[in-house]
Amino acid sequence: MQGSKLYQSQELAIKYFTVAIILFGAQLLFGLVAAIQFLYPNFLFNTLDFSIARMLHINALVVWLLYAMIGAVYWLLPDEAGIEVVGIKLANIAFYILTAAVAIVVLVYLFVQIGPGKESTIWFITEGREYIEAPRWADIGIVAVVLVFLYNVYATVMKGRHTGILVVLMADLIALAGLYLAGMFYTDNIAVDQYWWWWVVHLWVEATWEVYVAAVGGYILIKTLNANRKVVEMWLWIEVAMMFGSGILGLGHHYFWIGTPEYWWEIGALFSALEPVPLVGLFVHVLYDWGKERGKGNEIKNTPAFAWLTVETFGNFLGAGVWGFMHTLPQINLYTHGTQWPAAHGHLAFFGAYVAIMISAMYLAVQGKAGLERLRMTKAGWWAISLISVGVLLMTVSLTVAAYTQTMVERGMHGATWEGYFIAQANRWFVQGMGWRLAAGLAVIVGYGFLVYDLLTCAKKQPVEEGEKEVAAAAA
Amino acid sequence: MEEKVSVWTSNRFWRRSATWVTGVASVLLIFLTFDSMAQMKMGSAKDIEKKIDRRIPSPVVINYTIDYKLDPYRGHEIPIIGGEMRRPEGGIKSAYEKKEKFFGRDDYSEKEARELIHKGKLTIQAKNCMDCHTLLGNGAYYAPDLTKAWLDPTWETLAPAYNGKEYAIAAFLQDPPKMAMHERKMPNLGITKEEAKAVVAYLKFMSAIDTNGFPRNFGKIKGAVDARK
Numbered sequence: 001m002q003g004s005k006l007y008q009s010q011e012l013a014i015k016y017f018t019v020a021i022i023l024f025g026a027q028l029l030f031g032l033v034a035a036i037q038f039l040y041p042n043f044l045f046n047t048l049d050f051s052i053a054r055m056l057h058i059n060a061l062v063v064w065l066l067y068a069m070i071g072a073v074y075w076l077l078p079d080e081a082g083i084e085v086v087g088i089k090l091a092n093i094a095f096y097i098l099t100a101a102v103a104i105v106v107l108v109y110l111f112v113q114i115g116p117g118k119e120s121t122i123w124f125i126t127e128g129r130e131y132i133e134a135p136r137w138a139d140i141g142i143v144a145v146v147l148v149f150l151y152n153v154y155a156t157v158m159k160g161r162h163t164g165i166l167v168v169l170m171a172d173l174i175a176l177a178g179l180y181l182a183g184m185f186y187t188d189n190i191a192v193d194q195y196w197w198w199w200v201v202h203l204w205v206e207a208t209w210e211v212y213v214a215a216v217g218g219y220i221l222i223k224t225l226n227a228n229r230k231v232v233e234m235w236l237w238i239e240v241a242m243m244f245g246s247g248i249l250g251l252g253h254h255y256f257w258i259g260t261p262e263y264w265w266e267i268g269a270l271f272s273a274l275e276p277v278p279l280v281g282l283f284v285h286v287l288y289d290w291g292k293e294r295g296k297g298n299e300i301k302n303t304p305a306f307a308w309l310t311v312e313t314f315g316n317f318l319g320a321g322v323w324g325f326m327h328t329l330p331q332i333n334l335y336t337h338g339t340q341w342p343a344a345h346g347h348l349a350f351f352g353a354y355v356a357i358m359i360s361a362m363y364l365a366v367q368g369k370a371g372l373e374r375l376r377m378t379k380a381g382w383w384a385i386s387l388i389s390v391g392v393l394l395m396t397v398s399l400t401v402a403a404y405t406q407t408m409v410e411r412g413m414h415g416a417t418w419e420g421y422f423i424a425q426a427n428r429w430f431v432q433g434m435g436w437r438l439a440a441g442l443a444v445i446v447g448y449g450f451l452v453y454d455l456l457t458c459a460k461k462q463p464v465e466e467g468e469k470e471v472a473a474a475a476a
Numbered sequence: 477m478e479e480k481v482s483v484w485t486s487n488r489f490w491r492r493s494a495t496w497v498t499g500v501a502s503v504l505l506i507f508l509t510f511d512s513m514a515q516m517k518m519g520s521a522k523d524i525e526k527k528i529d530r531r532i533p534s535p536v537v538i539n540y541t542i543d544y545k546l547d548p549y550r551g552h553e554i555p556i557i558g559g560e561m562r563r564p565e566g567g568i569k570s571a572y573e574k575k576e577k578f579f580g581r582d583d584y585s586e587k588e589a590r591e592l593i594h595k596g597k598l599t600i601q602a603k604n605c606m607d608c609h610t611l612l613g614n615g616a617y618y619a620p621d622l623t624k625a626w627l628d629p630t631w632e633t634l635a636p637a638y639n640g641k642e643y644a645i646a647a648f649l650q651d652p653p654k655m656a657m658h659e660r661k662m663p664n665l666g667i668t669k670e671e672a673k674a675v676v677a678y679l680k681f682m683s684a685i686d687t688n689g690f691p692r693n694f695g696k697i698k699g700a701v702d703a704r705k
Contacts, residue, residue, distance in 0.1 A: 034618075049608075051607035113604075116666075117596075117675075122602070130607065189516070189532055194612055195513075233487055238494075248498070248501035251505065259687060261531075264508075337690060342617075411693075415691070416694050416695075417629055418630045422658050
């Protein structure tokens with residue numbers, strides 16, 4: 001890629017990133033509403049009830065991450081394969097169809113909200129299953145669009161270069177897309193319902209998405225540090241082995257209490273306890289490469305992208321690894337399942353594992369679009385990364401305090417009844433936790449403002465390099 | 477052509493390892509899923525006649541009393557449907573004998589019961605229950621867990637005024653703000669009388685699912701269900 005000449009696929013990637021960052025804002029907004037309702041339950045009562053705000057909060061999250069993930073693939077695909085993406089026109093049409101479908105779903109969520117207890121509601125309003133509430137018609141639309149995307153990826157790689165990163169992505173994306181089908185059916189048996197629902201949720205976020213992150217992370221390392229491709233790809237294969245080796249059967253840690261056989265206790269405990277291992281590996285790998293390249297005198301070519309990648313590896317290890325391990329063993333999970341524990345874990349894990357790397361990929365696109373040899377961190381970029389990272393960490397710690405309280409009071413002392421639930425919710429440690437969560441959430445929203453501003457302006461605000469000064473002087 | 481390198485730094489070795497590990501893990505998962513699906517199949521009225529325990533029992537359990545008691549043999553609480561009996565290998569199990577009226581009847585046929593819980597499940601999804609409550613512990617954390625909601629002591633205290641707890645729960649569901657129990661009220665979701673009955677049936681059915689002892693010590697306070705006798 002020379003100068004600011006972009007592949008059409010990369011232009012499309014920027015469209016995906018743009019929708020992603022807008023939906024990221026929506027996610028934060030509805031999260032804010034839900035966080036306020038925990039403290040002031042009458043806030044927007046009967047207008048935008050908690051269930052709707054919370055559904056929009058998590059759906060916006062999933063959808064914007066998927067947008068950014070597709071965007072990042074369209075960004076790196078022509079660069080890795082060395083050719084324009086095959087079927088780029090179709091890819092553009094698919095983008096507009098998907099975006100129109102998402103807009104309709106969001107409008108229905110906001111203004112229709114719920115329906116009568118009939119099949120038609122499942123088809124046209126909401127499926128009412130956490131994270132995958134999207135009505136059935138939208139499911140089918142999503143599958144169609146994803147098929148176009150898979151065709152683009154496969155046809156392009158077949159025709160162009162087959163790098164290790166692309167091979168991993170090809171295998172991973174087909175698994176990722178196929179798993180969505182596991183969530184597209186209805187059953188009266190809630191245990192079987194949740195069994196397959198976890199195939200989508202867990203095998204996305206704790207298996208296929210993690211492998212996706214490892215592959216895209218490898219690409220970002222090559223781009224920002226000029227890391228050795230052979231070493232990056234070797235690590236990538238090791239990561240795949242460890243992530244799928246632990247993550248696939250780690251699914252068992254969701255099968256402790258939903259009407260499933262007892263053997264999932266042992267299987268879930270063992271494999272999910274191993275899940276943090278590859279995340280440590282990812283973190284060590286990034287820092288090791290950084291040190292090695294610095295030793296050779298090589299500079300980071302995109303400081304914000306690299307900084308967000310570092311936040312990614314550390315946040316992934318801390319949020320998904322440490323916070324996940326804290327309550328993954330059945331002996332502990334018996335008391336923490338269904339409390340604020342998973343909320344605490346979920347916030348840092350989604351941020352650390354996925355949000356940070358997607359922002360990193362966006363900075364790569366900013367650099368590519370402007371055709372800059374180097375992209376440095378601006379003041380706004382620094383505020384964005386600091387406020388968002390510290391904010392999410394503080395939210396997590398606050399939720400953890402609330403979670404401890406809930407577990408001890410509701411589960412430990414009061415035997416998980418409704419009365420026990422509300423006694424725990426009114427406990428001052430719990431309420432304080434919720435208060436700090438709201439405050440930290442506001443910091444994240446301010447950070448988001450800086451982030452959007454920085455993504456739009458940082459390419460123009462780069463300090464002039466020494467070398468360029470001389471060139472300019474010579475030209476004058 | 478690949479240059480000669482140690483196996484530990486050979487991409488080919490790691491690529492093969494990744495493929496094998498993923499393949500073996502996937503095959504194991506599929507195998508275990510077949511077994512789990514067989515064990516999680518919804519039971520039938522015949523199982524209940526023969527006193528065969530199913531993890532997910534037939535919906536006709538709505539005709540029976542349901543309790544949640546510590547089984548010393550399994551080491552955790554289990555649902556006790558229609559009274560308890562001794563298990564041959566030790567501990568206790570459901571006797572499937574003691575019936576109780578549910579909306580005035582205790583003779584729902586398998587077909588009727590299935591239709592009822594079908595409507596109940598659809599309503600639970602259509603009203604987005606899972607985005608405030610947890611069911612089997614999964615969902616949102618803004619409102620109480622519903623796994624054993626049918627057995628919650630709250631309803632025992634309200635039952636006499638409504639002529640039975642099923643009527644109390646149904647009344648609550650049709651106009652929650654009127655019977656609000658906490659500042660954090662449940663909104664009125666336009667649940668009809670039929671939908672409310674179906675949801676209550678689902679809650680009763682769900683409380684009979686064998687959840688391997690979750691939630692632990694349920695109702696230990698204020699002499700609710702005698703979890704720790």
